[in-house]
Amino acid sequence: MTFEGVLTKMETEFSQPIQYYLVFENDFINVNQLIDKKITIEFVKYQCLNCGLDLPVFRQGFCKSCFFEIPQAADWIMRPELSTAHLEREDRDLEYEKKVQLQPHIVYLANSSNVKVGVTRKSQIPTRWIDQGAHEAIEIVEVPNRYLAGITEVALKDHVGDKTNWRTMLKNDIVDENLVEWRERLKQYIPDEAKEYYIASNTETNIDFPVAKYPVKPKSLNIIKDQMYTGILTGIKGQYLIFDDDTVFNVRSNEGLVVHVSVKVN
Structure with a gap:
């Protein structure tokens, strides 16, 4: 099985255990079903979650230009005490700020x-x-x-x-x-x-997470640097994929990357 798309944080369903889903433009993967299977992740390119251009991700899945312009990345997102919509004061986009x-x-x-x-x-x-x-x-x-x-x-x-x-x-x-x-x-x-x-x-x-084996010394995968990684998925916790060699991959911190994912079916 092969899939390709831009990474966004995994969608979840509250159950025992939590169900995880990777949602691409043309694919929908129940990640729980991939536990104990060999998975290869390959970096393809960037795709800013706002403008869609192939530009390096700066933060939160956005290119640098979008990060400093769009309301979805304003300071009040990370520091809610800076919110001003209740005072009718605009930061970047008052309509959006009121809505959120x-x-x-x-x-x-x-x-x-x-x-x-x-x-x-x-x-x-x-x-x-x-x-x-x-x-x-x-x-x-x-x-x-x-x-x-x-x-x-x-x-x-x-x-x-x-x-x-x-x-x-x-x-x-x-x-x-x-x-x-x-x-x-x-x-x-x-x-x-x-x-x-x-x-x-x-x-x-x-909350119960679907993990068959926890890592002893977790090491974070940098898919941009490594370009490709293959391992056996042993669990999912938070927004992390956990592999058998203690490698972990934070899906959320890699939002805005287009990846190719292949799964070896037994």
């Missing part, structure tokens, strides 16, 4: 390598947790816009982490935590503007 920023957002705790705080649109729960490789997560507040979520995250970052150690996450070197207790401990640090949105009576969500 002025909708319900969740501030959450997720445990992938350690307990961390994060922000996402309500519509992206539990997808955001799956993408981060979190085996457990819980909502803290549900607010009506991105700005309130952002200032809440900033306040909580002084008392809990906001980064994931990808190697620890992939090795499954993790500790289960009582996220309800974490949520209750952090309640006191929620900014006054967001206190009324605190979620007091929910339970944590547990």
